Amino acid sequence: MSSHISNDRPAPDAVITDIADYALSYEITSDLARSTARACLIDTLGCGLEALEYPACTKLLGPIVPGTTVPNGARVPGTPYQLDPVQAAFNIGAMIRWLDFNDTWLAAEWGHPSDNLGGILAVADWISRTNIAEGKPPLTMRAVLDAMIQAHEIQGCIALENSFNKVGLDHVVLVKVASTAVISKLLGLTREQTINAISLAWVDGQSLRTYRHAPNTGSRKSWAAGDATSRAVRLALMARAGEMGYPTALTAKTWGFYDVSFKSQPFRFQRPYGSYVMENVLFKISYPAEFHAQTAVEAAMTLRAELDQRGLPSEAIQKITIRTHEACLRIIDKKGPLANPADRDHCIQYMVAIPLIFGRLTAADYEDSIAQDQRIDALREKIVCVEEPQFTRDYHDPEKRSIANALRVELDSGEILEEAVEYPIGHRRRRAEGLPLLVDKFKTNLARRFPEAQQQRILDVSLDSARLDGMPVPEYVDLYLP
Numbered sequence: 001m002s003s004h005i006s007n008d009r010p011a012p013d014a015v016i017t018d019i020a021d022y023a024l025s026y027e028i029t030s031d032l033a034r035s036t037a038r039a040c041l042i043d044t045l046g047c048g049l050e051a052l053e054y055p056a057c058t059k060l061l062g063p064i065v066p067g068t069t070v071p072n073g074a075r076v077p078g079t080p081y082q083l084d085p086v087q088a089a090f091n092i093g094a095m096i097r098w099l100d101f102n103d104t105w106l107a108a109e110w111g112h113p114s115d116n117l118g119g120i121l122a123v124a125d126w127i128s129r130t131n132i133a134e135g136k137p138p139l140t141m142r143a144v145l146d147a148m149i150q151a152h153e154i155q156g157c158i159a160l161e162n163s164f165n166k167v168g169l170d171h172v173v174l175v176k177v178a179s180t181a182v183i184s185k186l187l188g189l190t191r192e193q194t195i196n197a198i199s200l201a202w203v204d205g206q207s208l209r210t211y212r213h214a215p216n217t218g219s220r221k222s223w224a225a226g227d228a229t230s231r232a233v234r235l236a237l238m239a240r241a242g243e244m245g246y247p248t249a250l251t252a253k254t255w256g257f258y259d260v261s262f263k264s265q266p267f268r269f270q271r272p273y274g275s276y277v278m279e280n281v282l283f284k285i286s287y288p289a290e291f292h293a294q295t296a297v298e299a300a301m302t303l304r305a306e307l308d309q310r311g312l313p314s315e316a317i318q319k320i321t322i323r324t325h326e327a328c329l330r331i332i333d334k335k336g337p338l339a340n341p342a343d344r345d346h347c348i349q350y351m352v353a354i355p356l357i358f359g360r361l362t363a364a365d366y367e368d369s370i371a372q373d374q375r376i377d378a379l380r381e382k383i384v385c386v387e388e389p390q391f392t393r394d395y396h397d398p399e400k401r402s403i404a405n406a407l408r409v410e411l412d413s414g415e416i417l418e419e420a421v422e423y424p425i426g427h428r429r430r431r432a433e434g435l436p437l438l439v440d441k442f443k444t445n446l447a448r449r450f451p452e453a454q455q456q457r458i459l460d461v462s463l464d465s466a467r468l469d470g471m472p473v474p475e476y477v478d479l480y481l482p
Contacts, residue, residue, distance in 0.1 A: 012247040012248070013248055013249065013251050016199055016202070019177070019181050019198055020181065020191060020194040020195045021191070024194060028150075028275055030275040030278075030279060033278040034145060034465075035465070036278050037146075037149050037152075038465060039283070039435060040152075040283075041117070041141075041145065043102065043283060043285075043442060044102050044114040045096075046445035047095070047097075047099060047102045047445070048078065048095030048098075049077065049078045049446065049449050049480075050445045051094075051096075051098035052078050052079070052449065056098075056219060056341075057098040057222070061076065061079060061081065061091045061095070062081050062083075063081065063087060064087060068083075069082050070084045073126060074088035074123070074125040074126040074129070075125060075477050075478065075480075075481065076095075077092070077477060077480035078480055078482060079091070084126075085119075085122045089118045089119040089122040089179075089230035089233045090230035091118075091122075091226070092118040093226025093228070093230060094118075095226075096118060097226060098222045098223070100284075100289070100290060102115070103281050103426075104282040104283075105159055105277060107159045107160045107161070109159035109164050109165060109171050110159070110291075110331070111156075111159055111172075111174055111175070112175075112225065113155045113178070113281060114152075114281075115172070115175045116148065116152070116175055116178050117148060120148060120182060121144060122230075123186050124147070124186055128473040138472040138474060139472070139473050140470055141470075141471050141473060141476050142469040142470065143186065144473060145469065149278045150181070150273075151178040151181070151182045152281060153275060153277045154182070155174040156281075157270070157272075157276070157277060158174055158267065158269075159171070161267070168208055169208065169261060170207040170212065173201075173207070173228070175228040175229055176229070177198060177201045179228070180201040181197075184236045187237070189236065189240055192245075193240060195245055196245025197236045197240075197245070199249040200243070200245060200249075201231075201235055202257050203246050207224055207227075211224070211342075214343075217342050217346060219340065219341075221346075222342060251266070279428070280428050281428075282424065283426030283438055284426055285426045285437045285441055286426075287351075288345065288361070288362065288366075289361060292324070292328035292348070292403060293332055295422065296352050297361055299421045300355040300356050301355045301359070301361075303409055303419050305359075308359070314353075314357045315375070315378075317356065317382060317412075318412050320384070320407060320408065321386065322348065322384070322386070322408075323386055323387075323405070324348070324385055324388060324391060324406075325387065325391040325403070326387055328385070328405070331346065332348040332351075334350075335380075341368075344371060347380075350380060352383060352407070353375075353376050353379040356379060357373070357375050388404070388406065391404040391406075401427075402427075404422040405420070405421060406420035406421075425437065426438075446458055449482065
């Protein structure tokens, strides 16, 4: 005897409608969020420009069919490509994330909210070029910045209390959902179409995290967010074309996301959507290191200076103990062989060894040419990581959100060197100290690709809030053409 199953179409899940209503209706009033978004824009694009120096990234860029150019298509900064918005979103998103150097959000779930810029910028540019061709006004960069603030907020607020990594799913699901919502607004979708699009993002298959962890760590982690934000563009366009949605994509018994992928647990929320995440986002300024290791790298750089004062090489180190937080242990505490750059930039032992040996940590230090130095693995073997419970508590405290690491270095002489860093240079508590360095990072990345006069044109606009906000999107994007 079968049980009766109702086929009545239910109202959409509240989680989905809340996202849609926020994306479509929320008015951004925070000056801090907007100023931080401008900093985030230049930092994110700069990360993409640096990635263009790496063939492993550039081999994935361009149109799917070589030689294809899309009239009124979106331009990919730093490249000659003009693509459809889906492929452009993948290109921009892959560039942004490739070197693990863009912004970060740490909570129950981790992630990089500026990954959403791939879809946001591609769609805004494509819409604007199409509008211009049809005699309509383009979007301005203010619309891009507002979409960034909202995408950060959607991704970050869901991440505050809901751990996707603990059920084996990658955080890029949140990139896909957040991008879908804000792109729906940019496309002018109705509320019903936006709800449909967001439901499609939740119904979609979600990426496993296995490409971020031993023994499978690999380069997919560098293009996964580009894939997610490009998928968001496709789903939003399908919803615009009239594709139906799935109202209880999250809560449907047996077949919904909660039951299938989240151990039957509903999402929990710490706060309503506003502009909190952009205001508090973490910038990677000094080092292209997985963020849970940023303070460890800062501490290692300080200790390297102390070794230099004593005239000692790294070989004088007998043992290193890293006191850290639980999330760091779960993600980047890694022993054994490291197979590739993606493996190395998610190993705290490697990220501490490099500055202690060389007095630096750059993206190039993850490449094979550096990794073959035998001193690195020899020093890695001397490093032990242990949890400091207070660091874990402070990591989750919404008033602190620290990312503390403490290094204790024991020398062959018996001398002990210690250094602890609670907040990394990119933390909100160090914003005044960090922003000038962020601008310097952007200048360095501009110099990688463009002649001096072009660098200056980009800087003049990017650092002038009024000019940037009012500039049509295509005019700003064209500043980055090679």
